[in-house]
Amino acid sequence: MARVGNGEPFIIEKPENADVQAERFREYIQTPLLTNIKISFPGFDVYEAEPLTVPSMYADRPLLIYGKYRGAASGKMVITGITGEGNYNRSMAINGVDPVKQNQALSYLWARNRIMLLDDYGKVPGDFENTKKEVLNLGLKYNLLTAYTSFIAIDSEGKKQKRNQYNC
Numbered sequence: 357m358a359r360v361g362n363g364e365p366f367i368i369e370k371p372e373n374a375d376v377q378a379e380r381f382r383e384y385i386q387t388p389l390l391t392n393i394k395i396s397f398p399g400f401d402v403y404e405a406e407p408l409t410v411p412s413m414y415a416d417r418p419l420l421i422y423g424k425y426r427g428a429a430s431g432k433m434v435i436t437g438i439t440g441e442g443n444y445n446r447s448m449a450i451n452g453v454d455p456v457k458q459n460q461a462l463s464y465l466w467a468r469n470r471i472m473l474l475d476d477y478g479k480v481p482g483d484f485e486n487t488k489k490e491v492l493n494l495g496l497k498y499n500l501l502t503a504y505t506s507f508i509a510i511d512s513e514g515k516k517q518k519r520n521q522y523n524c
Contacts, residue, residue, distance in 0.1 A: 358412070363416075364384065366380060366381045366384075372392060383413065384414060384416075385414070387414075387415070388412040388413060388414050389413045389439065389440075390412065390413040390419075390437040390438070390439055390444055391410075391412045391413075391417055391437055391438050392435065392437050392438045393412065393413065393419070393435065393436070393437040394410070394435075394436045395410060395421055395433065395434065395435050395436075395524030396433075396434045396436075396458040397425075397431060397432070397433055397434075397450075398428060398431055398432055398434065399430055399431025399432060399450075400425060400429070400431030400432065400433065400450050401425055401426040401427050402423050402424070402425045403423065403424055403425070403426065404423050404424050404466075404469065404470070405422070405424075406421070406422055406466075406469055406473060407421075408474075413437075415429070419435075421433075422462070422465055422466045422469060424466065429450050429451070429452075429453050429454065429455070430450060430451050431450050431451070432447050432448060432449050432450055432451075433447070433448045433450060434446070434447045434448075435447075435448075443488060460511060463498065464498055464500070467494050467497070467498040467500060468498075468500060470494060471491055471494050471495065471500065471502055474487050474490060474491050474494075475502075475503065477493065478490075491503065491504055492504040492505060506522060
């Protein structure tokens with residue numbers, strides 16, 4: 357549940373810790389910074405953006421939106437919502453922001469989160485095979501471990517050393 361709400365898990369292992377954890381949880385959810393968050397991308401061809409429903413934003417939690425886009429980086433991103441002081445509307449220009457090769461990790465962030473989302477919600481009866489196929493394809497394309505992919509490590513140096521040791 358914490359992951360779905362972009363929150364923090366509160367685990368109570370002993371009954372005597374319940375009051376402390378309940379108070380931590382109450383403080384955590386008491387004052388969201390931004391609620392009813394909507395994000396749009398006018399003039400920017402964004403697709404497969406996640407999360408589909410943006411959770412409320414709290415003081416210690418960043419707002420993470422990830423997705424893909426086609427064509428040039430142009431247009432803007434508009435974030436709207438409600439704060440304790442009223443309506444919130446922020447527009448950020450995308451123009452002139454070029455992808456940086458050193459930020460290749462962002463595509464892996466998207467893929468990992470997409471796989472996690474599919475694992476969490478993709479077990480809907482009747483659609484399991486399509487979900488499994490998408491998870492498998494993402495794992496192979498991005499070299500990520502999934503429920504349907506694995507890795508094999510081959511130590512070619514160790515093999516060479518053994519051959520040399522036995523004069524083969």
